[in-house]
Amino acid sequence: MAKTPQAIRGTQDIFGADAEAFAFVVETFERVRRLYRFRRVEMPVFEKTEVFSRAIGETTDVVSKEMYSFDDRGGESLTLRPEFTAGIARAYLSNGWQQHAPLKVATHGPLFRYERPQKGRYRQFHQIDAEIIGAGEPQADVELLAMADQLLKELGIEGVTLHLNTLGDGGSREAWRAALVEHFRAVKDELSEDSQERLEKNPLRILDSKDRRDRRFVADAPKIDDFLSDEARAFFDTVTGGLDAAGVKWTRAESLVRGLDYYRHTAFEFIPAEGSEAAGKLGSQSTILGGGRYDGLMESLGGAPTPAVGWAAGIERLAMLCEGKGTEKLEIAIAAENVEREGDAAEMVSIFRRRGFNAELFATGSPRKRFDKARKAQPAILISFDIRDGQRTQTLTVAGTGYGREADASKIFADRWTEVNR
């Protein structure tokens, strides 16, 4: 016997209730995205490596050690997309989508990151994504966040709060960064090993270190608010005011920074409240939706300065919070308890399906056990075809209670079989 190959580490074969919850997330996203008039885009799954290395930043973990890169037959370095934003930005520039600005787009699909798999984290994972490109006004941030908030509500996800911060404009961010480096360099030897390295590569990240050795120095670290320009402050105030007006609850998270180089101004994450049911289901992967403004990104790809905001959310993580959703109850189960009635049963099931009912036929295996099999499928209505004492019989049993289409279903059945026995 030939050996069955294994799936690639960190990939998933999603099936059953998990797959239904996954589809529920995507379908809900598609519906909400239309409400906000975001246009659907389909993007390549791979790009030239430089699209990501230039847009995301060479020093980030994503680029420096998590990309699936390979040379194609022409010797060009290509990379399986680790995120959507860089590819969308590239498409915006190379297709002249400036003519549509401000452009609201949404997409979803697989992303790839070479990481150690764990709960809520995979090497091939899936995101939903929304971007507003060519809009520099804070109202764009508000609209984008309102959509995210409504999406989570329509998914029925509870106990998740919007953590909001501003990184200021380019000048503010640099000044703050410099002050942070100075602050932490003074106590460098007392920081954790990880943070000593962060000091050089990404000092902002020290702020959300979990290490106790770092926490002491984080408390009195310089605050972004002290470095904000008047414009940056006004921008953030407009965003928060707009969220309040839109009824979106948020909380200020001064130490929230995003890992990628391109973020400016607004940065945000939706995170489950500590100790909540949602937090328990997610394990240590707490962020379910994150994003921000990336006004500098287009320039890094050689385009004109173009303001933009966007977010992405992990479908798997959202689906973990939507357990059991998306699975539809079986409406009609039809059992052929006698081989000679299989034709009638098959006809009945197709009638129901054409009338818009989901229906399943039980006409295989031992005829005596088909009724029990049908019942185990827990249908709202169970129809049985049989022959008893030489008489053909067909019965309709309402198995569940509170089934809204019971009358319709009964009528469809009665229209075909005017007598129960004949």
Added chain:
RNA sequence: GCGAUCGUAGCUCAGUUGGUUAGAGCGCCGGUUUGUGGUACCGGAGGUCGCGGGUUCGAACCCCGUCGAUCGCCCCA
């Protein structure tokens, strides 16, 4: 990349200080029973105990390696 735990039937698992032919429940297939009914019983298929090596008279069990899974660190969705 680092750390911890774990790999036995399709699924969930048991398997004594190492000792005959590795078990159960569920599921699947067949039969009987019941006959407006989620019944009960009988039988069957299905495992080179993740893979490779070692220790031993003898390994599912002990040791090493490897692959995979899970959880955590890092980072992120």
